[in-house]
Amino acid sequence: MMATNAYVFTCSCAQKHNENRTKETKLHCKHTHVTRRNVTSLFLLASSPIQIHAQPVYAAESSILDMFRMTVPDQTVEEAENGIREHAMNLVQVKDLLELESWKEAQKELRKSSSYLKQDIYTIIQGKPGMERAQLRNLYSKLFNDVTGLDYAARDKDVPRVWKLYEDIVVTLDDILSKV
Numbered sequence: 001m002m003a004t005n006a007y008v009f010t011c012s013c014a015q016k017h018n019e020n021r022t023k024e025t026k027l028h029c030k031h032t033h034v035t036r037r038n039v040t041s042l043f044l045l046a047s048s049p050i051q052i053h054a055q056p057v058y059a060a061e062s063s064i065l066d067m068f069r070m071t072v073p074d075q076t077v078e079e080a081e082n083g084i085r086e087h088a089m090n091l092v093q094v095k096d097l098l099e100l101e102s103w104k105e106a107q108k109e110l111r112k113s114s115s116y117l118k119q120d121i122y123t124i125i126q127g128k129p130g131m132e133r134a135q136l137r138n139l140y141s142k143l144f145n146d147v148t149g150l151d152y153a154a155r156d157k158d159v160p161r162v163w164k165l166y167e168d169i170v171v172t173l174d175d176i177l178s179k180v
Helices: 036-047 064-068 077-092 094-099 103-127 130-156 159-179
Strands: none
Touching (some): 077 094, 077 103, 077 159
């Protein structure tokens, strides 16, 4: 059994007194905004295993912000352009698994290949001039919305929808590769 510590939050406001009541009166504070959500957040923050260092993080070191970037930290546009065709082929090869109706394996391969392709396309979009970005972003959005839809259709084993989304993905990939 886990021991728990009780934390008491007090307020410097006065209590309401009612002489007709025999039970304890509650504190009524107008200046304190302590909620269960705030207390839970504070508890989770205090008990988290993340170590906070007083030393600054230098640019040469990897930081926690690199985990949330869409691009690979050191990937250049040329590397993304070289890798995009291979990752697009891997995405298209999911067709073999879909034909065999091995849905779980198709989902795993779809997620893996689409994540690499997503990084490559995003890096290429960031390297393009501003006028060319809008059209590529629309294609990027359509492609990965269809990939997500295909993932859900494979989960639900909805065969007609799987093939419609797969065809849409192939057409969108052709459009993207022709513009890159």
